[in-house]
Amino acid sequence: MKxxxxxxxxxxxxxxxxxxxxxxxxxxxxxxPECIDAVSNEEIDAGVxxxxxxxxxxxxxxxxxxxxxxxxxxxxxxxxxxxxHLMVHxxxxxxxxxxxxxxxxxxxxxxxxxxxxxxxxxxKHVYMTSTSAAAKFVxxxxxxxxxxxxxxxxxxxxxxxxxxENIHDYDYNHTRFIxxxxxxxxxxxxxxxxxxxxxxxxxxxPKDQPGALHQVLSAFAWRKxxxxxxxxxxxxxxxxNYFFIIDIDQKMDEVLIPGAIAELEALDCxxxxxxxxxxxxI
Amino acid sequence: MKxxxxxxxxxxxxxxxxxxxxxxxxxxxxxxPECIDAVSNEEIDAGVxxxxxxxxxxxxxxxxxxxxxxxxxxxxxxxxxxxxHLMVHxxxxxxxxxxxxxxxxxxxxxxxxxxxxxxxxxxKHVYMTSTSAAAKFVxxxxxxxxxxxxxxxxxxxxxxxxxxENIHDYDYNHTRFIxxxxxxxxxxxxxxxxxxxxxxxxxxxPKDQPGALHQVLSAFAWRKxxxxxxxxxxxxxxxxNYFFIIDIDQKMDEVLIPGAIAELEALDCxxxxxxxxxxxxI
Numbered sequence: 001m002k003x004x005x006x007x008x009x010x011x012x013x014x015x016x017x018x019x020x021x022x023x024x025x026x027x028x029x030x031x032x033p034e035c036i037d038a039v040s041n042e043e044i045d046a047g048v049x050x051x052x053x054x055x056x057x058x059x060x061x062x063x064x065x066x067x068x069x070x071x072x073x074x075x076x077x078x079x080x081x082x083x084x085h086l087m088v089h090x091x092x093x094x095x096x097x098x099x100x101x102x103x104x105x106x107x108x109x110x111x112x113x114x115x116x117x118x119x120x121x122x123x124k125h126v127y128m129t130s131t132s133a134a135a136k137f138v139x140x141x142x143x144x145x146x147x148x149x150x151x152x153x154x155x156x157x158x159x160x161x162x163x164x165e166n167i168h169d170y171d172y173n174h175t176r177f178i179x180x181x182x183x184x185x186x187x188x189x190x191x192x193x194x195x196x197x198x199x200x201x202x203x204x205x206p207k208d209q210p211g212a213l214h215q216v217l218s219a220f221a222w223r224k225x226x227x228x229x230x231x232x233x234x235x236x237x238x239x240x241n242y243f244f245i246i247d248i249d250q251k252m253d254e255v256l257i258p259g260a261i262a263e264l265e266a267l268d269c270x271x272x273x274x275x276x277x278x279x280x281x282i
Numbered sequence: 283m284k285x286x287x288x289x290x291x292x293x294x295x296x297x298x299x300x301x302x303x304x305x306x307x308x309x310x311x312x313x314x315p316e317c318i319d320a321v322s323n324e325e326i327d328a329g330v331x332x333x334x335x336x337x338x339x340x341x342x343x344x345x346x347x348x349x350x351x352x353x354x355x356x357x358x359x360x361x362x363x364x365x366x367h368l369m370v371h372x373x374x375x376x377x378x379x380x381x382x383x384x385x386x387x388x389x390x391x392x393x394x395x396x397x398x399x400x401x402x403x404x405x406k407h408v409y410m411t412s413t414s415a416a417a418k419f420v421x422x423x424x425x426x427x428x429x430x431x432x433x434x435x436x437x438x439x440x441x442x443x444x445x446x447e448n449i450h451d452y453d454y455n456h457t458r459f460i461x462x463x464x465x466x467x468x469x470x471x472x473x474x475x476x477x478x479x480x481x482x483x484x485x486x487x488p489k490d491q492p493g494a495l496h497q498v499l500s501a502f503a504w505r506k507x508x509x510x511x512x513x514x515x516x517x518x519x520x521x522x523n524y525f526f527i528i529d530i531d532q533k534m535d536e537v538l539i540p541g542a543i544a545e546l547e548a549l550d551c552x553x554x555x556x557x558x559x560x561x562x563x564i
Contacts, residue, residue: 030407031392052342060334061392068452106411110313110343125312127411129388170350174516213512214496214503221496228524230495231513234456242510 002027004035004044010132010154016078016177017048018153019282032061039180040070046187052176063233063245066274067202074200074275075186076179080282084112084149084168087135087160089142096147096163101126103134104149112149115167135160186277193280197251198228200275204235204243206268219263220248223256252276284309286317286326292414292436298360298459299330300435301564314343321462322352328469334458345515345527348556349484356482356557357468358461362564366394366431366450369417369442371424378429378445383408385416386431394431397449417442468559475562479533480510482557486517486525488550501545505538534558
């Protein structure tokens with residue numbers, strides 16, 4: 001099976017793909033649109049792109065591209081903790097506290113703010129396009145007293161030694177990735193990481209009016225459908241036009257969710273089911 | 283007046299600051315936390331950081347840092363269109379269609395997907411840490427047939443010639459920046475760009491239960507308070523705990539918003555006013 005993902009190699013997206021699909025052929029893409037296009041052109045069986053991730057992409061770019069350009073079904077979701085490690089060339093492992101420069105993505109450095117402030121206050125920060133580019137850069141300069149902040153996969157890929165584990169400031173910092181396919185067929189994943197099912201809807205309100213969102217949520221509330229996420233996003237049709245992304249904490253059924261959708265459509269909302277799919281926590 | 287902002291120079295954040303505060307002393311910071319800390323330490327009079335921006339930062343990092351680390355009041359918001367331009371060294375201005383490589387932030391390249399596909403299909407894409415770093419790189423290599431995608435300020439700063447304007451795929455793509463201060467005092471900005479007022483609340487639900495959000499929105503709906511944004515964000519206290527960021531389309535008043543907050547607190551929600559402030563559209 002061929003799985004495309006937002007590259008480069010050894011980023012957090014790669015880590016999620018490697019954990020979920022250990023035997024798949026992995027193909028990195030440079031941008032989220034390129035990865036989604038490759039799914040659409042059937043170059044790959046599925047694509048994995050970040051949905052909520054401060055490091056490698058943003059919900060905006062992924063959802064905007066899916067909604068405006070290539071409406072592919074979401075067939076799965078991967079939730080992964082952000083675990084940042086400090087790594088150096090093996091040559092510097094015993095005197096890592098003396099590193100003079102730390103390389104990483106600017107957001108990864110921001111995520112390790114407290115650790116760096118307490119332990120490596122004098123080291124200079126150098127920003128790279130990704131955490132994995134930082135690990136590669138450090139691995140190619142064994143003579144320099146420098147370190148990278150990246151994930152475990154990057155340490156393995158580039159032969160670096162992790163000298164401090166889990167240096168990120170918050171333990172419950174997670175990234176979310178979605179799996180998209182050309183056809184709405186789930187990947188047959190028999191994984192102990194399976195954690196439940198959800199359904200994602202896009203709802204466009206007829207016009208911006210006080211209480212319209214409240215009316216929309218009523219359709220879910222009285223059916224006791226639990227929403228785990230709601231986000232308003234500006235539509236690209238003019239300032240002040242919005243659509244909503246809503247996650248419902250269950251699989252598509254034959255009564256409740258179709259009933260809620262019918263009610264929303266009767267209110268002149270436009271509703272699109274972006275997917276009903278299993279999610280996995282790694 | 284000293285205004286700090288998320289750097290480097292000539293990014294979209296700098297463009298927003300330059301437009302709003304043409305006479306201020308501008309100080310770039312490397313990361314969102316550094317800029318917010320500088321406000322807190324009173325090194326600067328105000329800080330400008332991105333709130334919704336796929337290029338230079340993310341709502342997550344800014345709001346998380348404000349909510350978890352440094353609760354500074356939001357005193358203003360700047361909404362700016364994303365306008366991407368293709369620029370080259372003046373030497374190449376007449377034969378820009380022959381450029382072999384295009385330098386920019388990966389998201390900026392993604393935002394200009396259609397233009398690049400139609401006009402510069404064979405050019406290789408090279409990713410940089412920011413659009414402004416790309417413009418600087420191109421300006422320093424006049425002998426190479428390369429181009430950058432960046433904003434107008436970067437073209438001016440680095441002496442590049444814009445050869446194609448507005449090559450971004452969507453016209454209504456906007457970035458939002460917030461202005462934070464140490465004290466909750468508005469900056470006295472007498473600007474024709476003033477477009478209205480809003481109030482931003484953080485609401486933490488007592489526990490994850492079906493319909494809880496619906497109940498929260500009722501408090502606003504029956505008072506005819508118009509919400510222009512709602513976003514659920516995972517709290518960093520465990521998977522499945524959420525808080526909500528809600529924007530109300532008006533200034534803090536003495537009756538309606540305080541009444542809604544009192545009602546939410548009676549439902550055991552925790553409510554924090556992140557700011558009540560004017561916004562400007564540039």
